[in-house]
Amino acid sequence: MVNVFTTTGRHAVPRFLSIPGVLCVLLLLVAGCASTPEEREQAGKALKLPDFERRVRLDSSWRRDIGKGQGGFYNRLAPSTDDAGICVASIEGKLGCYTGQGKKSWRKKLGHALSAGAGIAADLVLVASSDGEVIALSRENGDERWRRDLGGEVLAPPQGDAGVVVVQTADGRLTGLAATDGKKLWQHKNDEPILTLRGTATPVVADGIVYTGFASGKLVAIDLETGSLQWDQLVALASGTAEIEKLVDVDASPHVTEEIVYATSFNGNLFAFARANGRALWRFPSSSYREVDEGFGHVYMADEKGRVYSINARDGEQRWEQSAFVNRELSSPVVFSGYLVIGDDDGYLHVLSQIDGSVVGRARIDGSGVRAPMRVVEDQLIVYSNAGKLAAYTLRAVD
Numbered sequence: 001m002v003n004v005f006t007t008t009g010r011h012a013v014p015r016f017l018s019i020p021g022v023l024c025v026l027l028l029l030v031a032g033c034a035s036t037p038e039e040r041e042q043a044g045k046a047l048k049l050p051d052f053e054r055r056v057r058l059d060s061s062w063r064r065d066i067g068k069g070q071g072g073f074y075n076r077l078a079p080s081t082d083d084a085g086i087c088v089a090s091i092e093g094k095l096g097c098y099t100g101q102g103k104k105s106w107r108k109k110l111g112h113a114l115s116a117g118a119g120i121a122a123d124l125v126l127v128a129s130s131d132g133e134v135i136a137l138s139r140e141n142g143d144e145r146w147r148r149d150l151g152g153e154v155l156a157p158p159q160g161d162a163g164v165v166v167v168q169t170a171d172g173r174l175t176g177l178a179a180t181d182g183k184k185l186w187q188h189k190n191d192e193p194i195l196t197l198r199g200t201a202t203p204v205v206a207d208g209i210v211y212t213g214f215a216s217g218k219l220v221a222i223d224l225e226t227g228s229l230q231w232d233q234l235v236a237l238a239s240g241t242a243e244i245e246k247l248v249d250v251d252a253s254p255h256v257t258e259e260i261v262y263a264t265s266f267n268g269n270l271f272a273f274a275r276a277n278g279r280a281l282w283r284f285p286s287s288s289y290r291e292v293d294e295g296f297g298h299v300y301m302a303d304e305k306g307r308v309y310s311i312n313a314r315d316g317e318q319r320w321e322q323s324a325f326v327n328r329e330l331s332s333p334v335v336f337s338g339y340l341v342i343g344d345d346d347g348y349l350h351v352l353s354q355i356d357g358s359v360v361g362r363a364r365i366d367g368s369g370v371r372a373p374m375r376v377v378e379d380q381l382i383v384y385s386n387a388g389k390l391a392a393y394t395l396r397a398v399d
Helices: 019-030 037-042
Strands: 002-008 011-017 056-065 080-082 085-089 094-098 104-109 114-121 124-129 133-138 144-149 159-161 164-168 173-178 184-189 195-197 204-206 209-213 218-223 229-234 260-264 268-274 280-286 293-295 298-302 308-312 318-322 334-336 339-343 348-353 359-364 375-377 380-384 389-397
Touching (some): 056 348, 056 359, 080 114, 085 375, 094 124, 124 159, 133 164, 280 308, 293 334, 334 375
Parallel strands (some): 114 159
Antiparallel strands (some): 002 011, 002 195, 056 389, 080 085, 204 209, 209 218, 218 229, 268 280, 298 308, 308 318, 348 359, 380 389
């Protein structure tokens, strides 16, 4: 399911286009939706999960229920982590923080439906209400510090550092707020197309620079203190005649390393840019709205169809492709304990070899699916299901 919306004033008006469903109807009209792997892919049907030789096992260390989770409107409320543990929010306004061992630090009901959260910025936990209000709470005990109405829908967790909170709204504004009281410090405005995917990138703050992407297909680097533009680059350029072909959203958070910024776009590319000046180093043609991860000198990504790729971080050349998960609406891949883990819309967690992409392990958090990015805290993988299950996993080799 690709969820598309138009922006009209304060809030987004959703428009839903199910590309797999449209394809299946067309195939039925012509010759019926057949069951070969190629026909199932074209019809938007998931392939049967492959058999595999289990070499590792994901063991659940602890589980917690966090309300209703993501809800049904394609939100991506994601857990955030810091040295003290994990904070996570649910669609109906429940918010909680836990230690790495799953012990509750605090929980509270905010009394508002949430569209984004939870972000952590120093001593603050940050969420956004469905009315476009950013709410800052104490990281220590959950007491409310301040609120700020931004007049636009917030679909990504607010971030921050060095006394500045950064919030991105669906209408293309990136706003810097004072961490002490929420006062607006600066604002960067990007011109957005009328038709976009539902969602925005989550800004990444590193060494005083904010990196984020927009629905126009653009990646920007913004000075955290002043809001001034340092550099920008196109990750994709709108083309084609059909509306769906013109979507070029950069909805995934950029992956920032010491020297490189990786960014993906829908109907576009995976690009590697020099962090210092934005110079393009290489590109890999792809279409994705999920974050990438890096390990063993390679970048890992899942495209919008469900194919998983390993790409050489040095030159952008493909190393391997895993196509067993086509049409399973994959989560972002994450490197964990020497392997690659990716979730799907049935709640399965698939463990892949970083060397060749083969499946070496599998577990299941629940049947609702995993949409939110997974996090790694020390030796644990933190997974938040669509239905609100927060779980920690460890990985061990099978004897």
